[in-house]
Amino acid sequence: MSKQDHSGKLNLKSLPMGQTQFLKHDLKTKWIEQILVEAQENSTIDPQTQSTIELELEVTRQQAPRLKDYLIIEGKINSTYQLPCVRCLENSILKMDTDFSVCVLDEDLEDDEAFQDLDSYIIGDKEYQLYFTKKRQFNLESCVHEQFFMNVEYLPLHDENCLGLCPECGVNRNLETCKHVTKQ
Numbered sequence: 001m002s003k004q005d006h007s008g009k010l011n012l013k014s015l016p017m018g019q020t021q022f023l024k025h026d027l028k029t030k031w032i033e034q035i036l037v038e039a040q041e042n043s044t045i046d047p048q049t050q051s052t053i054e055l056e057l058e059v060t061r062q063q064a065p066r067l068k069d070y071l072i073i074e075g076k077i078n079s080t081y082q083l084p085c086v087r088c089l090e091n092s093i094l095k096m097d098t099d100f101s102v103c104v105l106d107e108d109l110e111d112d113e114a115f116q117d118l119d120s121y122i123i124g125d126k127e128y129q130l131y132f133t134k135k136r137q138f139n140l141e142s143c144v145h146e147q148f149f150m151n152v153e154y155l156p157l158h159d160e161n162c163l164g165l166c167p168e169c170g171v172n173r174n175l176e177t178c179k180h181v182t183k184q
């Protein structure tokens with residue numbers, strides 16, 4: 001286990017060649033906590049439920065003739081987060097369990113026509129999302145941010161049978177009945 005960098009940046013050149021580094025981040029890391037804060041900014045958080053986010057990474061620096069010096073990152077995000085139900089606005093507790101595979105190339109290759117207009121790259125038989133360094137650093141923070149928000153539930157329901165609010169009078173139909181019938 002190496003010293004853990006919490007800055008949200010990975011320095012391509014400072015990682016040992018060919019060895020896999022295992023990194024773990026959770027809410028104690030400021031930028032990870034910030035992702036959860038942003039995701040839940042319109043939520044009424046249930047104090048009984050702990051929102052969490054955990055990130056696990058396997059980072060390997062490699063070399064290949066075509067790719068030069070590059071990073072392979074296998075990542076996993078686990079999270080419990082809370083969003084308002086789209087039908088009744090009640091708090092919904094949601095889980096995320098997502099994997100991602102990333103290949104980070106040096107910025108010198110960014111203008112190489114072999115990589116232009118590519119979002120992903122296949123190495124072996126596996127597809128990797130393609131990223132480039134900036135000032136020799138990989139912005140892990142913005143990558144994880146992207147992965148998280150790509151996987152956030154966009155139609156959260158507090159319960160799949162949620163009856164929602166009455167469009168006529170606004171009554172929460174999960175709790176009360178009213179005289180309005182929704183026309184089909």
Ligand SMILES: [Zn+2]
Pocket residue numbers: 085086087088089090157158159162163164
């Ligand atoms: Zn609901």
Ligand SMILES: [Zn+2]
Pocket residue numbers: 166167168169170171178179180
């Ligand atoms: Zn009604």
